[in-house]
Structure formats: C-alpha cells, structure tokens
Amino acid sequence: MKHPVPNHLDHCYRGEHPVRTLGHLFRPDRGALLLATCIFVVKHSPIWLMPLITATVLDVVIQHGPQAELWQATGILLFILVINYPLHQWYVRLLGGSIRRMGTALRSALCRRLQHLSIGYHARVNSSVLQTKVVRDVESVEQMVQQSSDMGLGALVTLTGGLVVIGIRTPEFLPVFLVVVPAAGLLVMRLRHRLRTHNEHFRREVEHFSSQVGEMTTLIPITRAHGLERAALGRVDGSLRQVLAAGLRLDVMNGRFNSAAWVMLNILGVLCLTGSGLVAYHGLLPVTPGDVVMLSTFFTVLTGSVTTLLGLAPIISKGLESVRSIGEVLQAPDLESNEGKAPVERVTGRIDFQQAGFAYDDAPPAVDAFTLTARPGETIALVGASGAGKSTVLNLLIGFIRPTTGSILLDGVDMATLDLRSYRRFLSVVPQESILFEGSIRDNVTYGLDGIDEERLRRALRDANALEFVEGLPDGLDTVVGERGARLSGGQKQRLAIARALIRDPRILVLDEATSALDNRSEALVQQALARLVHGRTVFVVAHRLSTIQGADRIIVMERGRVTEAGTHAELLSKGGTYAELQPATHS
Known part of the structure; x- marks a missing residue:
C-alpha cells in the first residue's frame, strides 16, 4: 500500500509539543500501527504468561493435582510460542514500513522547506547544520520510534500483563507491586529536565562541529597552498574537544540515571520477594508455593520492564530533541512569499x-x-x-x-x-x-x-x-x-x-x-x-x-x-x- 508524502507537512509544525508532531507524522499509518500493536501483544504474551504457567505446573506437581491442567498449560504456551515467528514477521513489516514512510515524509518536508526558505536564511544558517538536520536528526527520530516500539511496547505489555495476573491470582500483593511504577515515574520526572538540557547542548555542539568540518573541506586548497594545515586542524580539534566534553557529560548523566533506577527497583524487588516468602512461610495469606515462585519471577520480569522503560528516557529525550531541531527549520518564518500570487506566463524583458x-x-x-x-x-x-x-x-x-x-x-x-x-x-x-x-x-x-x-x-x-x-x-x-x-x-x-x-x-x-x-x-x-x-x-x-x-x-x-x-x-x-x-x- 503506497502512502504519498503529504505536501502540507512543512506547515504543520507550529511550536507544538514534539509528541503531537510525531502523532501528525504517523497519522496516515494509524491503522497499520494499531494492527502492529495488537499483533505485538499476542506475540509477546509468553513473557508474562510464563510465570503464571510455571506456578500452575509447580502447584500441580506439589499438590498432585489433575494432570490435565499440566498438559493444558503446556499446550497453551507451546501454541503461543509457535505462532510467534509469523506474527513477528508481520509486526516488523507493519511497523518498519510506517517508520520508513515517516522518515521519508520528514526528509521530504525538510527539503521542500529548504527550497522555500529565503536566500537570506541560507546565508545565515550553515549548510552543514542543515544537512545534519535532514540526515542525522531524522535518523535519530526513526531510531527513537523503533526502539520505543520494540523495547518500550514490550515492557508495557509485560508490565500490564503481569499486574493483571497478580491482581487476579494474588490481589493482596498488587499494591506492593504498584509501588515500583510511581517510584520510577518520580525518578523520570526529576531527571528528565536535566537530560533534555544535556541532549540539546550536545546536539548544538555536534552541529557546530559539522559546520567546522564543512568549512575545513571547502578551504583545503587554500589551507594546503599556504601551509596552514596545523591552524585548520587546531580549529577542528577545538570543536572536537567541545563535542567530547558535551558527550561525556551526557554519558555521565545517562549513566547516573540508569544506575540509580536499577538499584532502586531491585532493592524493592528483593524486599517484596522476602516479604512474600515470609507470608507464605507463616501462612498469613493463602499463598501457594507456586504463587511465591510466580511473584519472585514477576518481580524480576517487571523490574526489568520498568528499568527498560527508564532506560528509554535518554533515547526518547534525544529523539524529541531531534524533532525540535527539525522544527527549527519547519517553523522558520523566513519564507519566500509566493503562495496565492499570480504566475508569470510570458516575459518580454522590460x-x-x-x-x-x-x-x-x-x-x-x-x-x-x-x-x-x-x-x-x-x-x-x-x-x-x-x-x-x-x-x-x-x-x-x-x-x-x-x-x-x-x-x-x-x-x-x-x-x-x-x-x-x-x-x-x-x-x-x-x-x-x-x-x-x-x-x-x-x-x-x-x-x-x-x-x-x-x-x-x-x-x-x-x-x-x-x-x-x-x-x-x-x-x-x-x-x-x-x-x-x-x-x-x-x-x-x-x-x-x-x-x-x-x-x-x-x-x-x-x-x-x-x-x-x-x-x-x-x-x-x-x-x-x-x-x-x-x-x-x-x-x-x-x-x-x-x-x-x-x-x-x-x-x-x-x-x-x-x-x-x-x-x-x-x-x-x-x-x-x-x-x-x-x-x-x-x-x-
């Protein structure tokens, strides 16, 4: 199915939130994205069904329950595993096509906008910076959507499925599990602003370096003719040092963010596991040995899901910053005004x-x-x-x-x-x-x-x-x-x-x-x-x-x-x- 590149895209960005801009970009593929999401939920279900089926099998073995339950659970899991392959191919085709079309539409909109912007704008803005926006920034947006879909959707489906199973089978432990989500949300809220600031600073340093490289390549004949290689390399090295410093600051901030999130979530997981074991040991609640194993597994799985979501924050922050960077061109007001004006059909030359x-x-x-x-x-x-x-x-x-x-x-x-x-x-x-x-x-x-x-x-x-x-x-x-x-x-x-x-x-x-x-x-x-x-x-x-x-x-x-x-x-x-x-x- 072909999706024409929308010719109005370059006029849709008006300083709105980047997420709304992404929603506009994916509007032609809403049906494909919805179908891809449904397929993903089904193909990813073994991840959150496995702890439940493991608990069922364990209880049947310990309590010598009906053997039919064991075969039933195994059959369900094997069926879902077998259909994972064709579903995954279908999902990749739908999602990948949508992302590629979005990137194509975005690059097309940028190129059209660059053609419509005035010569004065192009005189002020370095061409290497504009090339970076068309190539690197759009690639960052594509990577953000791809990774957010694969990792983020998987984490959300696992988190939702796990909480639903816990709420049905052991509802007494659901409030404890829910502590992980607001704690993670608080951490994201506190660090998001600093991540955005560092991403923006790093992006501008890379654009400046790209500009310096463009100038260096243009001036190579003059540089070589006058023996100025050392001076030219000195200018580039200065920009490289600034990119290095900004990149290291960004890496340190991302490292602190991920490490703090991982430690906090795993401490909560250990405490909850110990608590569920004590409850089962003393018989305070009707919790079976299979439930303890299920809760233990779910804590590992759900903690990993939340950690994955938190780990996506830098990727999403970088991608949204790229959307803002692209928006600087899409909303630039310095346009050559031709719309609605009379076309020239012939010229005599006066x-x-x-x-x-x-x-x-x-x-x-x-x-x-x-x-x-x-x-x-x-x-x-x-x-x-x-x-x-x-x-x-x-x-x-x-x-x-x-x-x-x-x-x-x-x-x-x-x-x-x-x-x-x-x-x-x-x-x-x-x-x-x-x-x-x-x-x-x-x-x-x-x-x-x-x-x-x-x-x-x-x-x-x-x-x-x-x-x-x-x-x-x-x-x-x-x-x-x-x-x-x-x-x-x-x-x-x-x-x-x-x-x-x-x-x-x-x-x-x-x-x-x-x-x-x-x-x-x-x-x-x-x-x-x-x-x-x-x-x-x-x-x-x-x-x-x-x-x-x-x-x-x-x-x-x-x-x-x-x-x-x-x-x-x-x-x-x-x-x-x-x-x-x-x-x-x-x-x-």
Whole structure:
C-alpha cells in the first residue's frame, strides 16, 4: 500500500509539543500501527504468561493435582510460542514500513522547506547544520520510534500483563507491586529536565562541529597552498574537544540515571520477594508455593520492564530533541512569499526599478532610491567599488530579496504581486564561479529540464564554445565532472554554465562577474559565448573588466547604493567623472 508524502507537512509544525508532531507524522499509518500493536501483544504474551504457567505446573506437581491442567498449560504456551515467528514477521513489516514512510515524509518536508526558505536564511544558517538536520536528526527520530516500539511496547505489555495476573491470582500483593511504577515515574520526572538540557547542548555542539568540518573541506586548497594545515586542524580539534566534553557529560548523566533506577527497583524487588516468602512461610495469606515462585519471577520480569522503560528516557529525550531541531527549520518564518500570487506566463524583458531600496536589518540601505528602466533586449552594466550595491541590485532582480522601499516592475507588473518561482523560468544566471554537481555534463547542462534532445544540447554546447572540449573527453556528454566540477578547468566550467543558460533560452540574463576568474585565453572563449548568449535578451551584467562592459547599451555607475552616472562607455569617458576614474581598475 503506497502512502504519498503529504505536501502540507512543512506547515504543520507550529511550536507544538514534539509528541503531537510525531502523532501528525504517523497519522496516515494509524491503522497499520494499531494492527502492529495488537499483533505485538499476542506475540509477546509468553513473557508474562510464563510465570503464571510455571506456578500452575509447580502447584500441580506439589499438590498432585489433575494432570490435565499440566498438559493444558503446556499446550497453551507451546501454541503461543509457535505462532510467534509469523506474527513477528508481520509486526516488523507493519511497523518498519510506517517508520520508513515517516522518515521519508520528514526528509521530504525538510527539503521542500529548504527550497522555500529565503536566500537570506541560507546565508545565515550553515549548510552543514542543515544537512545534519535532514540526515542525522531524522535518523535519530526513526531510531527513537523503533526502539520505543520494540523495547518500550514490550515492557508495557509485560508490565500490564503481569499486574493483571497478580491482581487476579494474588490481589493482596498488587499494591506492593504498584509501588515500583510511581517510584520510577518520580525518578523520570526529576531527571528528565536535566537530560533534555544535556541532549540539546550536545546536539548544538555536534552541529557546530559539522559546520567546522564543512568549512575545513571547502578551504583545503587554500589551507594546503599556504601551509596552514596545523591552524585548520587546531580549529577542528577545538570543536572536537567541545563535542567530547558535551558527550561525556551526557554519558555521565545517562549513566547516573540508569544506575540509580536499577538499584532502586531491585532493592524493592528483593524486599517484596522476602516479604512474600515470609507470608507464605507463616501462612498469613493463602499463598501457594507456586504463587511465591510466580511473584519472585514477576518481580524480576517487571523490574526489568520498568528499568527498560527508564532506560528509554535518554533515547526518547534525544529523539524529541531531534524533532525540535527539525522544527527549527519547519517553523522558520523566513519564507519566500509566493503562495496565492499570480504566475508569470510570458516575459518580454522590460524591467523598471522605481525608487527601489533595500536595507539588511538595521544597517544603512545597501540600495537607496534606485531608479532604472531596462528595455527588452537591452544590456545594462553595473559598475562601482566594492559595497556600492551592485550585488544587491542583482538579488532584487532575481527575487532573492524583496525591496524594502519602492518597487520593481516586470513588463509593467509589480513583482511583489508575482509568483517569483514562475518568473525564474524565464531568467538565467551565470555567476562568477560556475556551480556544478557531481553528475555527467549532460545532467549538469540540462538540469531541471525534461525532454531535451541531443541536437538541442549539442547546439547549446557549440554556442557556448564547449562542444569541442566535451567531445574530447573520454565519455563525451556522459563524462562525470566530479564534485563541484573538480575535473574541469575554470574556463570549461564557465562555458558549461553558459550552455546551461543558453539551453533555457531565457528572456532575462544575469551575468555576475562571469569572466573575472579566468585567464586571457579562457576569457576570450567565454566572451565569444557570452556574445551569442546576450543577443536579443535583457541583460544585467556586473564586471570589473573593461572588455566585458564596454559594449553594454548603458553603463550604470553606483556609489553607496545610488546611481551616480549613466550612459554608454564613450559618453561616460567623455564626462571624466567617476567611471573615467575607475578605468585603471577595470583594466586590471
């Protein structure tokens, strides 16, 4: 039976208790879980029936009772033992399927949420931390549910069955047995808060360490080039020591918890066993020798059940903390708002910035009163010193951020009213560093597109000046480029990025320092490809090199988030203003 992943899961977490969140996650499998529980009760019954049957057999032997009772008890027990195997397989299939579907739904919800969260959120939260939540935290939740079901359900069934048998056969001893449960509950209540605090602290230390490892692997080329291996290892070792200290504190706390619970419960068991023996010895109550053996066995079994339940407390605490960790993403409010807004069906390419401004939190505006009209097919170059606001303008254009003042119009329509996801189908970005994933050249160029024929793919690669080097690779289009395109040169990666943009035939194109990291030969090939790419499209380009911007229809000079000059290359040079002063920098 297939259970579709619910598309509303990422909206159901609203800071509620993690147990309620788990209940929501398992809602599609309620029937399967109920059936699994019933099966478990039957298959687990020998554990708590064994002391009763042992007492029955012992009394028959000592008192020379009817032999039929002995065979009857033995037959019942053998039947339950024999059917345990098929019942257990059925139980595992039902429970395991439910847990796996829950984990899949949770990971799917996290991945969807990560796609919907704003670029600002991803800039603030380390990617390694998010990976830990998707992989490690969901695994912790799965393990918690699995172990709680197997061990916790077994302990509860044994505890309940044992108390029922005692209540029926020797009700005088039931109150004594019931002392174990509230005593254990008190112990759990006293330690639960400290366990939760230690689990949360340990989880955050591991997330921080994961972040450090991610940074270390990213910086390995720089580290090796400058001989900074010792400094890099020193940073990681510092985080490792913090993880070690937090883990040891957590282990010590768990050890104290389990040891104190075990000692207390077994002391109670010894006292109760001695008491039942004395009662039977002096004939104070109608207790048979079989009852004494049964009570003794039940104390061992029930004490083990309560100890198991107490031992689950750290596992449950860790799992619930993982649910809270996942909830930090599922309830993150920093979403890109697209729901209910008009989809973009076609784009001609006219962009109007109308007094648009943007400020990051309480900082001064990165862009202030930015006004510009880009006509369809026009190429606009943005220049200026670092921090002038060029990248912020591009982020506003792409829709990664929304203007805090003013507005941006797409073909005369305010972009605040549009579904930016549909708008981006008509937009392509060629960044300074081409982002490739570990797959084939074919997969990277056609990423997200279906039904692309071979000729269209080859034409895009040819126009991007990439087909020649691709055909020279051992596997051609099916050559695996390695993680982040590690097996390709910078110029080759950039030409693949241009091919990726060409094959989408965008109406609006963003070039963000697309040639700044290339050598002269690679730049020449990329420039030829860019000339084909920009033809007939509205283009926004940020670059420092003169060769990239001098052919733009208009060059916009920015300072401190504002437009200070605008015109063609020749017009701005003739003015002798800020653009003319920037020329030595653009030639560098």
